[in-house]
Amino acid sequence: MLDEALAHLVRGIVDNPGDVTVSSRSGKRGPTLNVTVHPEDMGRVIGRNGRTATALRTVVTALNDGRGMRIDFLDVDGR
Amino acid sequence: MTEKTEASVNLLEQEGDAAADYLEALLDIADLDGDIDIDVEGNRAMVSVVEVNKGDLGNLVGADGEVLQALQELTRLAATRETGERSRLMLDIAGHRAAQREILAEKAREAIAEAQRTSAPVRMDPMTPFERKVVHDVVAEAGLASESEGEEPTRFVVIRVS
Numbered sequence: 754m755l756d757e758a759l760a761h762l763v764r765g766i767v768d769n770p771g772d773v774t775v776s777s778r779s780g781k782r783g784p785t786l787n788v789t790v791h792p793e794d795m796g797r798v799i800g801r802n803g804r805t806a807t808a809l810r811t812v813v814t815a816l817n818d819g820r821g822m823r824i825d826f827l828d829v830d831g832r
Numbered sequence: 833m834t835e836k837t838e839a840s841v842n843l844l845e846q847e848g849d850a851a852a853d854y855l856e857a858l859l860d861i862a863d864l865d866g867d868i869d870i871d872v873e874g875n876r877a878m879v880s881v882v883e884v885n886k887g888d889l890g891n892l893v894g895a896d897g898e899v900l901q902a903l904q905e906l907t908r909l910a911a912t913r914e915t916g917e918r919s920r921l922m923l924d925i926a927g928h929r930a931a932q933r934e935i936l937a938e939k940a941r942e943a944i945a946e947a948q949r950t951s952a953p954v955r956m957d958p959m960t961p962f963e964r965k966v967v968h969d970v971v972a973e974a975g976l977a978s979e980s981e982g983e984e985p986t987r988f989v990v991i992r993v994s
Contacts, residue, residue, distance in 0.1 A: 758861045765854045765910035797909075805909065808902035815891045815899040816862050 755822065759786055759813050766805070767794035772829055785823035786813070792828040799826065841872060847921055848877040850914035851907045855881060855923075864888060866925075877921040879907065889926040897932070900925050933966050940970040940991075947976060947991045958986040967991075 756775040764770035769791035776787050790798055799806045806826065813822050848870035859866050865884040872878065883889050893900045904923035911919035924930060939956070947954040956967060964980050967989045971978040977994035980987050 754861060754863070758858060761857055761861055762906055765857075766906060766913055768913070804905065808905045811894070811899055811902035812892075812906065815894055815902075818891065 755813055755817055756786055758816055759788065759809065759824070762809055762812060763788055763790065763798055767791065767797055769794055780823070782823060783821075785825055787825050787827060789827045789829050792830055795826065795828050840875070843915060843917060844872045844875070844877040845870070846915050847911040847917075847919050848872070848879055850911040851877065851879045851919075851921055851923070854907055854910040855879070855903075864892070873922070877911075877919070878924070879921055880924040881926070883926045892925050893928045897928050900928055932963075936963055936966045937970050940967045941974075943967075943991050944971060944974050944976055947993050951993050954991045955981075956989045956991070958982070958988045960985075961987075964989050 756777050760773055760775040763775070764773045767773060767790055772789070772791040772794070774789045778785055778787065788798065797805065798809070800808070806824070810822070810824050813824060814820065852868045852870055855866075855868055859881070865888055866881040867884060869880045869882060870877065871880070881889060881892070891899065892903060894902075900923065903925070904921075907923050908919040908921055911921055922929070936959075943954045943956055959967065964987065968978050968980075971989075971991050976991055978989050978991045981990055982988050
């Protein structure tokens, strides 16, 4: 559910919603959601001073009943 | 109604609709129940997610409305993308803002009473722009004068018996 919710939240705020994918993996530092977006949308999902990325993390953590969740943002070129 | 205000009311409605779609889909995915109301308050779109069962949406409000604030930010971005105009919509969830506003209004009324009793300026605690707006409105309604002083983030309201 979390990956789907995050994908929806991101798709709604970018210019290229079709390029948004979210995958989850479990790493050493706990579960992580990887978000890929179109390179042109990278600035938009991070936001000024990381505001938008922080907002996304806050909402996803809330949906996860307060358990913190790592979210990494990548662009489709893998940079 | 002039053409300009009609256009802006129309824009606020579009904003509200875009916000409602964005939030509704989120509730669906998260399997949460909530009714969404759209309103225009002053010159802002006001979108409220109302609980069907009390406590259902507590997670979406968070401590001190932290999650609500994050969701408002994202919802504004979604509405901005839809309309092409920067959105300033206000989001409320489970009546949180309405309750906060009532608490602030009560503080403002106490400060007004003090100003009237002492005839001296009353300085309130530092507040966010939104909170100060609530206080200014209550003071104006009571027929007193108020202004904001100091610098963000510790800007505060001073109430005077003019």
